[in-house]
Amino acid sequence: xxxxxxxxxxxxxxxxxxxEYSTEIxxxxxxxxxxxxxxxxxxxxxxxxxxxxxGKCGSCSAEVNGNPRLMCMTRMDTVPTDQPxxxxxxxxxxxxxxxxxxxxxxxxxxxxxxxxxxxxxxAPDGTWRMxxxxxxxxxxxxxxxxxxxxxxxxxxxxxxxxHDEFIGPRFLVYAAALEMHPLDVADRVEELAEADGIGxxxxxxxxxxxxxxxxxITDNAIIPLKERVVDRLYDPISKLLRMFR
Amino acid sequence: MAQVTIAAPVRRFGExxxxxxxxxxxxxxxxxxGLFVAYSTxxxxxxxxxxxxxxxSPFYSPELFGDSPHAWFGPKPAxxxxxxxxxxxxxxLGIPVGFRLTCYYYRGAYYKxxxxxxxxxxxxxxxxxxxxxxxxxxxxxxxxxxxxxLAVVFIGLLAHxxxxxxxxxxxxxxxxxFGVGVGSLVLMTNVTLLGGYTFGCHSLRxxxxxxxxxxxxAAPLRQSTYDCVSCLNRRHMLWAWMSLVWVGFTDVxxxxxxxxxxxxxxxx
Ligand code: SF4
Ligand code: SF4
Ligand code: FES
Ligand code: FES
Numbered sequence: 001x002x003x004x005x006x007x008x009x010x011x012x013x014x015x016x017x018x019x020e021y022s023t024e025i026x027x028x029x030x031x032x033x034x035x036x037x038x039x040x041x042x043x044x045x046x047x048x049x050x051x052x053x054x055g056k057c058g059s060c061s062a063e064v065n066g067n068p069r070l071m072c073m074t075r076m077d078t079v080p081t082d083q084p085x086x087x088x089x090x091x092x093x094x095x096x097x098x099x100x101x102x103x104x105x106x107x108x109x110x111x112x113x114x115x116x117x118x119x120x121x122x123a124p125d126g127t128w129r130m131x132x133x134x135x136x137x138x139x140x141x142x143x144x145x146x147x148x149x150x151x152x153x154x155x156x157x158x159x160x161x162x163h164d165e166f167i168g169p170r171f172l173v174y175a176a177a178l179e180m181h182p183l184d185v186a187d188r189v190e191e192l193a194e195a196d197g198i199g200x201x202x203x204x205x206x207x208x209x210x211x212x213x214x215x216x217i218t219d220n221a222i223i224p225l226k227e228r229v230v231d232r233l234y235d236p237i238s239k240l241l242r243m244f245r
Numbered sequence: 246m247a248q249v250t251i252a253a254p255v256r257r258f259g260e261x262x263x264x265x266x267x268x269x270x271x272x273x274x275x276x277x278x279g280l281f282v283a284y285s286t287x288x289x290x291x292x293x294x295x296x297x298x299x300x301x302s303p304f305y306s307p308e309l310f311g312d313s314p315h316a317w318f319g320p321k322p323a324x325x326x327x328x329x330x331x332x333x334x335x336x337x338l339g340i341p342v343g344f345r346l347t348c349y350y351y352r353g354a355y356y357k358x359x360x361x362x363x364x365x366x367x368x369x370x371x372x373x374x375x376x377x378x379x380x381x382x383x384x385x386x387x388x389x390x391x392x393x394x395l396a397v398v399f400i401g402l403l404a405h406x407x408x409x410x411x412x413x414x415x416x417x418x419x420x421x422x423f424g425v426g427v428g429s430l431v432l433m434t435n436v437t438l439l440g441g442y443t444f445g446c447h448s449l450r451x452x453x454x455x456x457x458x459x460x461x462x463a464a465p466l467r468q469s470t471y472d473c474v475s476c477l478n479r480r481h482m483l484w485a486w487m488s489l490v491w492v493g494f495t496d497v498x499x500x501x502x503x504x505x506x507x508x509x510x511x512x513x
Contacts (some may be wrong), residue, residue, distance in 0.1 A: 013252040014252065015252070063262060063367070065262060065263060065264045065265070066261050066262030066263030066264065066367055067263060067366075067367060068367065080264070083264060086262045086264070088262060091251075091253065091256075091367075092251070093249070093251070094249060094250060094251050094252065095251075095252065095253065105247050105249045108247040109247065131459070131461035133460060133461045133468075134458065134459050134460060134461050153366050153367050155362070155363040155366075155370060156375065156377065158367070159255055159256065159363060159369065159370045159375075160370075160373070160375040161249070161251065161255065162375070163247065163248065163249040164247065164248050164249075179458075180458055181458065182458050182459045184458070197377075197379065199377055199378045199379030199380070199384065200375070200377035200378075200379050201377065201378070202352065202353065202356045202362060202377050202378055202383075203349050203352055203353040203356075204353045204356055204357055204362075204363065204366075205353055206363070206366035206367070209366060210366070218353070219447070219478065219479075219481075223349050223447045224447075224450075224451060224455050226387075227390075227447065227448060227451035227455060227456070228451075228456065230387045230390065231451075231456065234384075234387045235387075235390065
């Protein structure tokens with residue numbers, strides 16, 4: 001059996017440091033298994049959040065060797081073990097303890113986005129009709145598990161800490177899911193440009209790279225929204241066309 | 246929106262826990278783009294050896310004014326100041342350059358490679374201040390769609406060049422006949438790759454259907470156009486690089502033939 005060394009960040013909002021632990025690695029193990037094994041054997045007080053162990057609850061987000069990942073979906077055979085494996089909490093949210101961060105900012109942001117607002121029902125029984133073709137786009141966005149790894153990696157939040165001016169990729173995906181919905185009639189375009197700060201995104205695609213649900217965040221959600229913002233606010237020709245429509 | 250206080254300091258430039266060679270990717274992009282900019286600038290300044298037989302270099306197309314048989318309106322305009330360097334490429338190169346410079350893919354790529362904003366994902370940045378594309382100067386990137394309109398026209402012109410690249414004039418008899426040279430294939434590949442890049446543009450995707458929430462109500466032709474553009478868009482980065490390399494090579498090919506260093510091999 002192989003033994004691997006881990007450097008796990010231990011600490012809280014007041015500071016902390018990496019501590020080394022070793023544990024045995026068996027076939028099919030994921031990073032979360034190793035962390036829980038360490039917690040059981042060597043660090044009973046290690047704080048780690050997890051729930052489904054199936055990549056669906058979005059609780060076990062952390063940074064494995066500097067890359068934002070779901071610990072439960074990162075197989076140990078994809079992680080080099082010749083060097084100690086570094087595991088640390090997400091850097092973009094306040095630390096609570098060890099690997100656990102306070103992601104409540106995300107829930108506040110979500111509340112600020114105008115919710116789904118359908119047009120009046122299509123049928124007398126209060127139901128709507130829509131075409132599969134029109135919801136295809138939105139369905140991709142609805143795969144989101146709110147792991148907030150995209151928020152964690154986005155440099156606008158991570159390095160520039162514009163939490164009060166930029167809603168981050170997760171909520172641009174959320175806004176896109178509403179904005180492009182065939183039944184939704186609310187208008188979020190100007191808000192996206194102003195309060196939500198879509199212009200801060202410089203399309204460097206780190207969010208797309210880390211998304212465990214493989215949502216094409218930048219190309220399918222953010223850029224199409226940016227184009228809608230251009231239509232509304234910057235393109236003189238589309239402004240002119242709107243006046244005559 | 247809610248404020249957040251993160252006690253841990255922002256990471257310094259280049260600081261990261263990533264253990265992979267994260268600097269390779271931005272370095273390769275910087276080298277590739279840098280090389281292309283250097284070569285194309287040099288080539289644009291040459292003002293000669295840009296056409297050979299029926300072939301015209303894409304850096305010089307359309308040739309509005311110039312000395313080759315491809316020129317639309319004859320030689321260099323007399324009003325061009327004598328102190329200003331002249332090349333037919335100067336009149337048109339701004340369009341493809343502007344198109345690529347404001348392309349969503351390239352923007353993301355060069356912000357990383359040339360401006361380290363960020364150097365790579367989850368790697369610390371050199372500057373604390375950040376404006377993004379929200380205000381001047383980068384808000385100007387939003388003109389991209391206008392460059393796209395012009396770039397689509399250019400695809401038509403380059404397709405015409407590729408067609409002309411199939412008609413060879415015998416210097417002895419002056420008779421023009423159909424033929425295929427290696428250069429004809431080079432020009433055809435060029436317009437195909439540039440087409441794949443241009444027709445996968447995000448702004449075009451928006452225009453042909455992305456702006457509508459109920460595309461199912463649109464004409465079938467519009468729906469399939471949206472699907473085609475989306476399909477090319479999925480590999481936009483690949484098209485961007487393939488077309489960049491090939492358009493440079495096409496200029497090299499025509500230039501080498503024009504200088505007599507390479508001989509254009511006739512296949513037909
Ligand atoms: S593409 Fe935009 S939202 Fe995504 S990580 Fe980069 S800057 Fe952030
Ligand atoms: S978009 Fe992807 S990375 Fe972002 S929160 Fe949703 S699932 Fe996680
Ligand atoms: S534990 Fe649920 S996503 Fe990892
Ligand atoms: S987005 Fe790349 S060409 Fe328009």
